[in-house]
Every structure is written in C-alpha cells, then in structure tokens.
Amino acid sequence: MIDFNLSVRQLFAFVFFIAGIYFLLSTAVGLIRFPNLYTRLHAGSKCLMAGGISVFMGCILLEGISFVSLKLIVIMVFLFITNPIAIHVIASFDNNYNLIPKTYTKEDLDK
Amino acid sequence: MSRLNERFTKLYKIGLVITFAYFLLVLFYDIHNLGTDRKRYLSEHYISQGVQETGATNLVASVLYDYRAFDTLGEATMILTAATVLAFLVPITKATMFGTPFKSIVNQTVKLIIPYIAVLGAYLILFGHISPGGGFVGGVVLSIIAILLTLTYSVEFSEYIFKPDQKKFIEDIGAIGFVLLGLLGIFTGSNFLSNGQANFGTGNAGEVFSAGLMPFINLMIGLKVSAGLAIIFNSLIKEK
C-alpha cells in the first residue's frame, strides 16, 4: 500500500517537473524571439514564475508533509512578492526615460 | 641592436613562464606523493573525530571556530579595519545619491519583507553550528536590511533608524567579546580560544545549546560583520 502510494506520488511529481521545464524552455525561446522589450518582459515574468511554481510543487509532492516542504513554501511566497517588483522597476525605468520610442497613439490614451 | 634586444626580452619572458611552470609541476608532484601513510593527513582526523571532540555537526564551523579560531579572529579584524579606514577617508556627512528614484510601490513591498530578512539572519547566526551558515553569512543577511533602507528611501532615513554611533558601538561589542570569549579558555587552564579541549560542556550534538562556546562566538561575529558591512556600504554610496 505504501509502495503504491509512493509511486503514484512520484508520477505526479515528474508530471509537474516536465511542465515546469516546458515553461522554462518557453521563457528562453520567448526571450530570444520576441521583437520588443515589453514583450520580452511578458516572457520573463509569467512563464518564469509558472515554471518556478510547478518545480516547487513537484518538490513538495516528493517530500510530503514536513518542515522542509514548509520551507519550500516560504521560498515560493518570497519569489511571488519580489519578482513582479523587479519586473516593475525595469519597466518603469524604461517608461520614464524614453529608451525605446513608445508605440501607443492618442486614441489609446483617452480610454 | 634594438631588434636583437626585443628578441632577447621576448625569450626572457618565455623562459620565465617555462621555469615557473616547471617549478609548479615539481611542487605539485611532491605534494601529490607526500606520503603513503594516510594517517599523516590532518583532514582525516577532522572528519572522523570532529563531531565527538567539538560537538558541532557542521564540520566547517568546528574548523573555523575551534581548531583554527585564531585565523578567524584575524579575518574578523580585517572588516573592522576596513570600516574604520573608510569612515576616515570619506568625510562627507551630507550628500545626495545619484540614480533613479523608485516609486512608492517598491517602498511598500520592502516594508513587507524586512521582518522576514531579520528572522532569517537571526536563524543563520544562532543555528550556525548545526546547519549550513554561520556568523559571516548571517551578518551579511542582517546588513541587507540597512542596505535596502538606503536604496529605497535615502541615506538620511537609513541613518535615522540605525544611527552611525550605534553601529560603531555594536561593532566594538563584537570585536571585544570575541577576544574575551577567547580568554575564557586561559582561565580554565588551556590555550587561547580553545573550545573542545577546555571542557565547556559540549552537550549532545544536534541540539541548540551545544558545542560549548561556539554559538556565542557565532553571535559575536554576526554582530560585527553586520555592523561593519552597513558602515562600509553607507560611506561608499555617498557621493557629491
């Protein structure tokens, strides 16, 4: 019974790991192929965090309920809080100092 | 004549490199075949007997704070010297920071993560003998609080919360306390900074209060490194 339970848990954990590696690969490909800075920021924030969440979820499934999985949850929450701030700092710097010519028109601003 | 001179200097450099390489090769060969008797290596003794003699499960901590503690005293004094010299060399008391100012969103987030960093630094310092980490790493993490306040708000706000005199005082406590803890070994009749030999009650390996003087030495080094790095960063970032 215990052996069966462990193997099912390992199977789900490996599914999570493979999903995480798909998201991380899409991050790398998106950073190379996207044409603009802001679209690269999209690839660098969302796909990266989705990959991170799925890798952490796989680790927690392998570990079970213990103090180590609580520590992993602490790291995950810390990444949740800090990564959008880092992306926002880069984006707001770029918006203020006009590094790349802005692409929006007057119609978009009035909405 | 000049062409011959150039060729001679080039040959001279190549010869220097070759002789140095040969010297290193001989030295490496000798070190590698130092002796077939494996008992002569000191690391064997540290690995096999270190946990029983010192009571710390982190072997790096047992080498740093017990066997080679006198070395660590010199390393820690280096930070004190660097902070003092920088405080003398940079006499500007009121200066502006260049660089882009952050929005208020960053300030609100920094407020949220400051207690987390404080608890993490305290854990790294006090659990230095039974987990990876120790005084140096914990001190760096504690000094990040002052660095974050300097970055997001300003130099003035950071020096309003942690006063420069208080930081100096904490660093002096760390420096003097380290030496006083080392003198305790002499009073019990053994060497300076000896921990495991002097029978300070090593306790059960793996508990919080074990390994004799090692948690206190960790605490002193953590206070010293955190205050010293905060002073160094604050005095280097002021510019005019």
Add this chain to the structure above:
Amino acid sequence: MKKKLLIFILTLALWFVLAGKVNIHVFLLGAIICSIISLMLADNVFSFVQKKHELKGFFKKIYYIFLLISSFIYDVFISAIRVSRHAFEMKPSLSSRTVRIKTSLENLNSNAALVNFITFTQGSIAMDFDHLNRYYFIHWIDVHGEDEVEVKKALISKHEHLIAKIFD
C-alpha cells in the same frame, strides 16, 4: 500594541518553520528574538496593519486571502500557457498596446498588491503608476479587437474588488 502582537506571532511562526523542530530551547530563543524584532521594527518600518481593524474581522479575512491566492495561481498558469503559445509559433503574431486605467483604491498597500496581480494576470504588465491622479499604465501583449479590451478591463476590476475587501 495590536500591531506588535501580530508581528510577534507571524515572526515566531516563521522562526519555527526555519528551525525545523519544536522544542523548549527553540521556543525560548525564538521568543527573545521575535520580541526584539517586533519592538524595534514595528513603529518605524512596518506599518501593515491599521489601527481601525477589529480582531473579529481578521478571521473573516482569512477566507478572502485563501480565495485570492487560489485565483492568483490559476491566473498565472493560464497566462503562462498563452504567452508560451506565442513563443512557439512560426510567426509571432503580437498586437501590443499601452492603456491607462484609473483605480479607486486609496491605500498604498492595496496599490502595491494590485501591481502583483496586474503583472501576473492575463497578458498585462504594470509599467508605471501615477500618484496624483491614480493612473496605472498597463501594457497588453495580445489584444485583437475592441471587445477584448472590455473583457480584460472587467477582469482587472474583479481583482480590484477582492483586494478592496482585504486591505481597505
């Protein structure tokens, strides 16, 4: 006082998680350190809890926080799948635009929380924030028609109501 007590409980829980064992020595050491931290940092630095909040309302908010986190993780995965589909196309068909949106949130904490939501929800990044007029500058990655604009504005306002129930 209420602020200090709440920070003391939160940091003590974090201390037990980091220490990895529950013991009388660990509890005594953690109580000393967490009291020092809450005494030093509560007034000057950490102003997360307002004084007008009741203790009874705090337990009611846990339900909303759970709702918020679950919707957060769901949104991250949905938006990551959409962006990764763009990355593996033969020709990336992106039609990005920048929009200005006015918010009704007044607290600074709730504004900072909304930035996390905008950055992780469906294809949008918070570029900038205007203090005086309370405008967000938002960049969207794929908006093809006028109908999608209204749908996405409704999505952002849904998150805004959830945040307003917790912080304000």
Add this chain to the structure above:
Amino acid sequence: MLYFILAIVLCAILTFYRVIKGPSLPDRLVAMNSIGVMFLLVLVLLSYYFERKIFVDVALVYGVSFFINVLIMAKYLKKPGKGGVGD
C-alpha cells in the same frame, strides 16, 4: 533527477544569448533576472539529488541576495552626467 537539472541548465544557457546580444541595458537585466531564478531552482533540485534536505537553506539566502542584486543594478542604470542611458 539529474536530467531535469541538466534541462534547466540548458535553458539558462539559451537565455544567456540575450545577455550577450541584447540591444539595450534593460534587455540584459531581464535576461539576467531569469537566469538567477533558474539557478535558484537548480539549487533546490540539487538538494534532492544529493539527498541532503538541509541544503535548502542555501537557496533561501541566495533568493534574498539576488533580489538586492537586481535592485542595485536597476537603480544605477542611468549615468549621472548625461540625460539618457549609456549602452
């Protein structure tokens, strides 16, 4: 477990192309940020590979110090003398 670690390292090497080529400084900063988070995941997976769960503490410290790194680099992107950005 080793193959997952190698796959994440391969993703980090692919991302390093943007650090070298990137036309402006913020491009490089975004690529560097994503490389840092990928290596944090590698550190967590290595503690499972060596079966020593206590190495998760290293990932904790690395996450804190990495966030400070990105903030300092983003603060000093602008050169003090000029109005624009030096590449």
